[in-house]
Amino acid sequence: MSITRHGVPAKSGSLPFARAVEADGWLYVSGQTPMENGELVAGSITTQAHKAIGNLLAILQEAGYGAADVVRCGVWLADARDFAAFNAVFRHYFGQNPPARSCVVSPMVVDCKVEVDCVAWRARS
Numbered sequence: 001m002s003i004t005r006h007g008v009p010a011k012s013g014s015l016p017f018a019r020a021v022e023a024d025g026w027l028y029v030s031g032q033t034p035m036e037n038g039e040l041v042a043g044s045i046t047t048q049a050h051k052a053i054g055n056l057l058a059i060l061q062e063a064g065y066g067a068a069d070v071v072r073c074g075v076w077l078a079d080a081r082d083f084a085a086f087n088a089v090f091r092h093y094f095g096q097n098p099p100a101r102s103c104v105v106s107p108m109v110v111d112c113k114v115e116v117d118c119v120a121w122r123a124r125s
Contacts, residue, residue: 020059025124027065031076031117032056033110040112045082048113049089056116057093067093069120075103076115086114 020029034041034051041051057067073094077086083103090098099118108115 020063022063025121027060027063027069027120027122029056029059029118029120031074031115032059033108033112033115035110035112040110045077045079045085045113046089049086049116050092052112052114052116053089053093056118060118060120065120065122068097069122070094070099070118071121072100072119073102074117075101076106076108077103078105078108078113080105082113 017030020027022028032052032055034043034048035055036051041048060066060069073090075086075090077083086103090101
């Protein structure tokens with residue numbers, strides 16, 4: 001099995017995990033929050049969801065994957081009332097053929113409204 005770690009943690013450098021790990025065509029992307037340059041992006045669930053998913057997609061692209069390669073997402077929301085608004089953003093990125101997904105309500109480690117992770121797969125060339 002071939003394992004590749006993609007990137008390093010954003011700015012802090014002290015977090016003990018890779019942004020993504022690739023193993024034999026599978027890419028596991030760590031949870032992404034609405035951060036930019038090490039700072040939380042303030043705003044509504046819509047604003048924060050766009051940023052968190054955008055961060056996720058940027059890591060996928062860096063590793064040579066795309067949204068169509070995502071087979072599963074995990075979503076954590078700070079407030080269940082944000083579920084419908086989050087779904088609208090998720091649909092924007094994943095369209096008519098979305099990946100499998102779990103969504104739970106949970107307190108966040110950082111003061112944000114959403115966190116998203118994913119697993120992607122593509123055939124190795």
